[in-house]
Amino acid sequence: MAFLEVTNVTKRFGGLVALNAISFSVAKGEILGIIGPNGAGKTTLFSVISGFMPPSEGDVHFDGAAITGISPDRLVRRGLIRSFQIVQTFADMTTLDVVTTAALARRPIREAIDYAAHVLNRVGLGGKENLTPATLSLQDKKLLELAKCVATDPRCILLDEVMAGLTMAETTAPMAIIRELNSQGVTIVMVEHVMPVIMRLATRIVVVNFGEKIAEATPDEIVKDQKVIDAYFGEHLDA
Ligand SMILES: Nc1ncnc2c1ncn2[C@@H]1O[C@H](COP(=O)(O)OP(=O)(O)O)[C@@H](O)[C@H]1O
Ligand SMILES: [Mg+2]
Known part of the structure; x- marks a missing residue:
């Protein structure tokens, strides 16, 4: 199969x-x-x-x-993970929070934050950890959607x-x-x-x-x- x-x-x-x-x-x-x-x-x-x-x-x-x-x-x-076509934003979360939440699916909290920062860097969003997703450009929103997937070690x-x-x-x-x-x-x-x-x-x-x-x-x-x-x-x- x-x-x-x-x-x-x-x-x-x-x-x-x-x-x-x-x-x-x-x-x-x-x-x-x-x-x-x-x-x-x-x-x-x-x-x-x-x-x-x-x-x-x-x-x-x-x-x-x-x-x-x-x-x-x-x-x-x-x-197995899917991305969303319509990029979802969360008013009170930073990009680091969003990706950390994704990373928690497979990692303990003490590792998840560092790993999320690493993943943000890897997709080219290094330096934007403390921005809220709503303020990102469309390109960066799409990269964040990718980062959310990558952070779960799919x-x-x-x-x-x-x-x-x-x-x-x-x-x-x-x-x-x-x-x-x-x-x-x-x-x-x-x-x-x-x-x-x-x-x-x-x-x-x-x-x-x-x-x-x-x-x-x-x-x-x-x-x-x-x-x-x-x-x-x-x-x-x-x-
Ligand atoms: N939750 C839903 N309830 C009712 N109809 C839906 C729902 N989701 C999608 N559809 C309908 O199913 C069809 C396929 O939609 P969708 O899967 O979004 O297509 P695509 O992603 O290829 O553009 C469309 O006619 C859409 O209106
Ligand atoms: Mg579609």
């Missing part, structure tokens, strides 16, 4: 079928990209995998065990549009962090609209449209797939 295995996952919200029998697997150490138009079900898929909502049908396995229905905090302790990270809204120049830092994590053995699943980023980072891409998986292939094959072009790329093939 693969490191992360999604089998026939269906998610209904009332009459809306947000995910329809989605299956795919992710090998240990891989970077898998997930793309698809807005509303395709990508964030819902991450919510199901990471334990934030149960699937209506289907199963998720991680590291050889069924994890369907296991809570997010327990999954974090097993090394073995597999689900990244939900961590580059959205950034300029191409601003994507350099998060791309380098993702590459470095991956080179250290962290498995990455990333939903991303910024095509040059996903084309460069992903070894394989799954395409979702209206809750269905319509393609799964290498980046080179994906851009030539007529179903994908029709559903997603339009005329922006070289984007």
